[in-house]
Amino acid sequence: EATADAVLLFEGERIADCNPAALRIFGADSRERLVGRRPSELSPPRQHDGETSEARERRLLERALTDGSAAFEWTHRRLDDGSDFVAEVLLSRIEIDGRILMQATLRDATERRQAEMELRKLSLAVEQS
Numbered sequence: 001e002a003t004a005d006a007v008l009l010f011e012g013e014r015i016a017d018c019n020p021a022a023l024r025i026f027g028a029d030s031r032e033r034l035v036g037r038r039p040s041e042l043s044p045p046r047q048h049d050g051e052t053s054e055a056r057e058r059r060l061l062e063r064a065l066t067d068g069s070a071a072f073e074w075t076h077r078r079l080d081d082g083s084d085f086v087a088e089v090l091l092s093r094i095e096i097d098g099r100i101l102m103q104a105t106l107r108d109a110t111e112r113r114q115a116e117m118e119l120r121k122l123s124l125a126v127e128q129s
Helices: 018-027 053-067 109-129
Strands: 008-013 014-018 067-077 084-096 099-108
Touching: 008 018, 008 053, 018 099, 053 084, 053 099
Parallel strands: none
Antiparallel strands: 008 014, 008 099, 067 084, 084 099
């Protein structure tokens, strides 16, 4: 509850619970806005690589179930203003009371990506001079 990272708990393919940081990152005013949804429902139709969000969701959930975890970037869409943001995601298989669940920890990567672009521009400017 107290972590600054957004944490979502999945049962099957749907969100079963989330922390307050998840509400903030998704622009949701209540847990009910997130609970019961699939990640692809909180995303643009296609991810940055052109793959559909639904297909990528299935593939990454299967990988995390098989391997125990999966780390990746995912483009999400905020509920309050419809804006897209890129998040770094760590998806981990966990077991609670004999049930297999997935825990997704998300961090907004927008600022990091902007800093990387600025660094690339600066590097290119230095090379050209």
